[in-house]
Amino acid sequence: MNDASTTEKAAGTGAPVPAAIVAVTSWLLAAAAVVVFVAARPGLDSNQLFFLVDVVGAAVYGTVAGVVLARRVHPVPILLGVASIGVGTAALSYSWTELASVRPELPLGFIAPLQNTAWIPGTLALFLVVPWLIRDQATDTVTRIGVVTGTAVTMWFFWARTYTEIQDIWFVGPVVAAGFATAGHVAWRWRRGPVDERAGMGWLALGSALMAAAYIPLAVPGVPWMLTPLLHLATQAFYPVAILAVVLRQRLWGLDLAVSRAALAGSLAAVLAAGYVVVAVAVSLILPTDNSVVAQAVAATAVALAVQPVRSSLTHRVHRLVYGDGADPARAVRILGRHFAGAESPEVLLGELAAGIGAALRLESVAVRRGNEVIARWGEPSGPVEEVPLRDGALAVTAPPGETLGTRSRGALSELASVIEAGLVVLRSAEELETARRRLTDARLEERRTIRRELHDGLGPSLAGVRLGLQGARNLIDTDSAAAGDLVDELLRELDRQVDGVRELSRDLLPPVLDELGLTPALSELAANHARGGFHVELDADIPADMAEPLAVAAYGIASEAILNARRHSGAGGCRVRIAGDGNVLALDIFDEGTGLGSDTRAGVGTQSMRERARGAGGTLRIDSGEYRGTVVRARLPWCGR
Template identity: 50%
Template sequence: MTHLYAPVTMDDRDAPGTEGMPRAATAIAVVAWGTAVLAVVLSVVARPPLDEGLWFLLVDVTVACVYGTVAAVILSRRRHPVPWLLALAAVGGGLAALGFGYRALAAARPGLPPLEALGALQGLAWVPGTLALFLVVPWLVRDHPLGRAVWGVVAGSALITLFLLAQVMVAEWAFSALVAAIVVLGLVTAGAVEVRHRRGPVAERNGLGWLALGTAVLALSFLPLALPWGLVAIPVWFTPVLHLASQAVYPAAVLVAVLRGRMWGLQLAVSRTVLAGLMTVALTTTYVVVTWLVTLVVPGAGFGQLVGAAVVAVAVQPARIALERRVHRLVHGAAATPEHVVRRLGSHLSVEGSADSLLNGLAADVGTAMRLESVTLRTPGVDHVLWGMPSGAPTVVPLRHRGEEVGTMEVTLPGGESLGATGERTLADLGNVVATAVAVTRAAREVEDARQRLARARLEERRVIRREIHDGLGPSLAGLRLGLRGARNLLDTDPAAAAELLGTLQDELDQRVDDVRTLSHSLLPPVLDELGLGAALEELAARHAEDGLTVRLHLDHGEVADPMLAAAAYGIVGEALVNVSRHSGASECTVRTDSSSGSLVVTVSDPGRGIGADARAGVGSRAMRERAEEQGGRLDIRSAPGAGTVVEAVLPVGVPSRA
């Protein structure tokens, strides 16, 4: 399986001065969960009547567990007022639940001490934290100074203090007015959060819509307490049910806003696999609770009750399965069904288009399918492909095709998320498809480069032929034509002069025939096809010897079966000898061939003046290099002024050419 790794950067470390308080976070979680569990145990033992008290017990236990966890998660990494206020709500909810549980147990077992102070916690402990959730916390969930919004924090704090005093002093005359003010300020707070969601800094908008909704629901849950008693008949479960409904969005909204926006320098990431698992557990728990409640409501007992529960289970099960699929798609995106994503990526390979458009389309599909922040494809020698804009350290996926690493894919996730095991497996599977596409695009580019090199080589050969014909053979033939015309004019008046002129023209014609033969040999000598590379090099050395350049041959290459490889080696030696003859000033040089290393190594060395520091590569040097690269090899030219030049070509044997 492809291994993923994420480079460690400074962004992954805590910023100086903002370290968390892990011990305090652990203590808060233990106290909140401990009091909640103890309250549930006491209530189960006491078996209180099914009334509104049990609804509020459920609310307090939920608040303790949920906000205790969220507060501990944030406070363990960063010091900030928000996690402390969430902790206040969690501990207050736990103590209120504990107060209810003990009061219920004391009522069921009169022998227990009354502990009025513990029982009073049921009505007081929840007040400051719960009210702070929708009157103060939403103003503080930001990554920039409060500014004029500080009045919201001040007003919320003042209302919380007054309400708590009214509770302690049992000031019923001020109770309804305070609750009405709390509801109004809560709705104003929700509106302010929604305005920030629509018009605030883009980096801070994540989660604010759900935070506004949770704040509004919490504020409206207090509405029955603000109405005059008996004015409107509101069910007793209205307030606790709205409290519970707010828990479905409010804590998650705070986490999303803080983690996704990387507020306060917090780089904590929650695994997508863990998130999907938690949501699935919540759905399953809801399914079980609904089934259990139906067994309580359905009349009768025994078989009839069992049948009713079975009917509900059958009716609810499809909805639960559909919701589970929805959860996985919500968390993992389209990658929750990898076969669909792979099919979509594979379709790009069959669509005509450029290599760049193919890679751009693949990067966009991977990013949108897996709900990523950015995707970057990096391949050697090619500009990288970027989709999205990375803001954190990337997760790097090596792209391998047939055992060869053809590049890397770097992905970043939105703030507060990590891939998890499922995401890593999916990304590795998609990486295999992307690797194939990268290999295809690289092969396409190599074919295009080879086509361009071949076109340049053909053009250069045509230029050579044109130059030889236009500058050499053409003028010579024109001169021969004029000479023949002059000889014909002399035949009647001076036969001896005509004969002498014809002899001269014969010599000139023989020279031109030799030039044409030399030109044809330089392009591709027949002896190369008939007798092989060794014989062709011997003939080439003999022709240069006629021009005064002594070529010493040391041939140890065995048999070269590939005609393209032999032609490339011959062409490189030919170009190198031309350079020696024209530029080195040497009267001798050495040509060596060797195939003992598994590659055909061709070396041409001379003791001439070498290549000057200001010399520029000419057509011959480029032609030699292109011939070597077309065979999958390389060319190395080593020279120093006054120390001669060495041209070495290494041509792999048995490797298909790229021309």
Template identity: 45%
Template sequence: MSEPTEPGRGGHGLPRLALILGGAAWLLALTGLLLFLSSRPVGTVDDLFLIVDVMVGLVYGAVATVVLLRRSHVVGYLAALTALGGGLSALGGGWRMFAESRGLTPGPLADTFGWAWVPGTLAMFLVVPWLVRERPLGRAWWGPATGGLIAAAALVASLAGNYAMLAGVLVVAVVFGFITAVAVEARRRTSPESEAVGLGWLGLGTLVLALSFVPLLLPVGTVPDWLTPALHLASQALFPVAILTVVLRQRLWGMELAVSRALLAGVLTAALAAIYLVAALLAGVLVPGQGIAQAVAAAAVVIAVGPTRLWFAARIRRLVYGVAHDPWRVAGSMGTRIGRGGTDEGLLTSLVESVGTALRLEAVSVRGADPAEPSTGSGHDPQAPVLAAWGLPTGDPVVVPLLSGDRTIGTLEATPRPGETLDATSRRALDELAAVVTAGLVLIRTADELTRTRRRLTDARLQERRVIRRELHDGLGPWLAGLRLGLQGVANTIGTDREGAVKMLRALQGELDQRIEDVRTIARTLLPPVLEELGLEPALSELVARHRRSGFDVHLRFAVASDLPGPVAAACYGIAAEAVLNAVRHSGAAECELEVSEDGAVVRVCCRDDGAGYRQDARIGVGTLSMRERAEELGGAVEVRDLAPHGTAVEATIPVRPPGMTRSVSQARSGAGGAASAAGTLRTAGTA
């Protein structure tokens, strides 16, 4: 769909016309300045007005060139009109002063000093503020139309030499200038944020430019003569900056490339130079004498204007770099957002938005990375998932790795605006702000891992309670009931059949010894002390010995060279214990093979028997489910399959270093593994 075109706005730039108009304005202004300097000025009020015209020609000539290079827009033509009018007025004034100093007749060219600046200057604050926007004007067309009529009436009055009529028109112009400034401020307050940025500067520039005409309407002698040109000079330096600020911040008219930071800094620097020049001329006029007196006056000017220079320097940095010149301020704001918390997605999106708006980027995004993988190069993976994004990138991003310790946990991708690159200042600010984004990402991942760990612990506890409840209800409870009946039988027969009662007591004692051993086995398997004290291999050896004492032979092969983390060792033990227990209870075999080996980055636990085999339609019991849960929570898997010609194989693979494992998370998982191990041992009633 094509973009709607508003009246006076073209879809492309006019480079040749832009250079001709801008060059002509500069040529007129510089020629007038050379003629002025050649006339040996003495610091009169006309001299100050001529300096104002020179600045208008130079500054607005640059603005017109910049706008028309990229877009054939009415604002560009009005800026060119202002520049040419200021340049022509400067040329006329310079020629008049030069001719008078040489005793020549100035002629008609000198008359342009009185009227050439009128239409463009008035159009600047009466028409342009209504047109600096991206959307069509709509019903607001009455604003620039009224401003254009006022500017035309002022030009006619100037050419006619009717100063009474000109004064009346200027009164109307000042009033309408105030109205225009109020309209800009109202637009700033009611527009969306993306369309309101920079309008405060534009409204201020409009107001100052309108106020600069007020001294012309006051009776002679009411205000100093130099006040009017000084206000004109200040306003003509502020207003173009206001225009460029809106264009730059709102990215109007496709001007991202044309409105460069260097141009904006140059305009403000020229304004500072103008202030120095005006102050020096005023010092020359107000301080009598020559030599030492003039030197003292110049020194006083430097001292007095010094704070102004510092004020301008701060504003230049803020306008040119945004808050990139003060990244700690942005980092503090981002830190406050981290402290306030919120949803994980909302927090990370808020952080990247802060980076984008602070550095005036086109787009910013954060991609995730596997912290378990070693850092290589920038760690940038274009296929990695995007965790948060702000803006829509149209170019190649600048990639900054997000490092936590010696691990790359993600990358920050910052895309400059079209035609721009990140200078050294912005790049340093990006690196510093990336550290805050890293802190936010670490916080989010830690919170997410904590939530998952807490959920696993809760599930393990619930499963453990279910199994213990079933064991108490279906195992220990019925046996105690049987013991009670047996003891009652002994009590009933001890008086009549003493020998039978003794036999019954011996049988009950044997059964009680077996139950005591079962309870001890359960206690040891909840979290075997040998597993914590000596490691996985001794714990498995104890498991093998225990089953051999009960008559089931387990052949253990252990081939793990490295020290396994606590959660991995606990998971391997729990899976091995559950697999052997299933073989004892359901395979019908007299023995099984248990192999635990390290294969690269994974540990394999395999239990094989030559029993009845595993039926594919068998119901998945609690034991099998628990083995799978243990492996999957550490990034592994469990497979149960039939063996030919008969038998069953249970094979589990678990990463040696599970993804995202830190010391604190490992300890939490260790606890989870212990709870899961307890649940596994108590599953004596589970099916394979």
């Protein structure tokens, strides 16, 4: 929802004093009706169940009207207030009439007819008019037609039932038809309306349909006397919850209240209980019990068999409605697990998992955080954030507007967090793989730079010089053959040096002896080559024979570069190489007793190459000053056997 509409929603003002008057009046009417009813002590009949419906309606609708009206003046809370006061007045009228029947001295006058008329305008407007008005946008033509039709049907029902003797079907039928038409339009808004206006509309569509269906028995002769009031009692317990679900989840008219999901589930549980009673009464009325114990047992068994499947099915649907797939965490995990096979990347995977959890648990927003970085987000939070800690971060969620997370939702969230942790592991593995790939690319690039430098700075100029020398020898052949011969001999010696240089470069990159005999002989050959140049290398090697080739190549590259750095920069006459493996870590140390590290020493190409080789093997490398003097290169590489 955009900022403009949000601002428009928040701009409304409430009427706290009238709201309090409506709520208090409704509760006083309900309480007074109960007190008078108890004093009258009437016998059991259907009217008493309708009386119970009116008492419940006065208390529930009065509370809802007061809550909404205190925050926004709107036709919806006003109609809710009219309904609550109307049914409260009808309840008090009925109980007063019952009391007057046992105490003839009490006046009746205009009070007695109110039990049949006071409830009509507000109660019918609840499901014939209110659903059309629950919106934040301007009304369109269809909405205006719906409001006019609902109002006309309400007025027709009131006049026909109060002042005529026509059959019930002629004034009940239009109510049922208009009620189902209203429920159908709400259902259409739920499925096809603007996305930001769909939240909670499924509840309102169901509530409107139930309210309309509750009036069908009034026009059907022969219906058991308890069925009609019980249906009204069940729908009256559910419908205000449906209204609040829309108002609060969409934050209509600037309302922002927190409603516990447990409270919603409890309200629906009351509907289930009423439904249970309805089925039980219907079955007991249909089955003849007489006074036979066997007949009564058959009736009780029939009731249990009829009610239990209904109760189980409705309970499951209620949990799915309130908690989403979180009502069955195992099912939710299976659904989320399907994302692992089809995700294009770990980032996309985490986004899909966050969206899956949000949809499964009916949340407002879900964010996956690693450290201080949000790496996946679904929805936009607008309320208090609750977090579930993960191994490498946290899962932050917000409940839909007007709701709070219950114990069941928190438990399901904790179980589903393991799926997010698996996604984070996939992401971390992908990042490590990408890092290793970049390091390998960098190492290859550095080796190519080394080869290019040796060819460009060494072999290339030397070959160019040999060519010039040969040209000079050719010019001297006719005039000074002896000088030409000496020049050719010098050129041959230069070619021999370049051939040796190429061989040394080849050996430094990957000496043949490393492939054929292993790391220790390769290091021995390296030490011998440096010794011929006047730089003494002392080798102390204790390496198991089953070292893998990648580890041997990395260790040789580090040792070769460290020895070359010591030869070029330390000023010492030699160095010591100590290498040993214990089955877990390969330890490689190169010591020299030269000038050591200066304060202005900067890492060069050789140092970077050593670090890259160590990281590429999954290890570490440190370069420190020696204990007394010189430099120490320490590499620790994870052991990797064949």
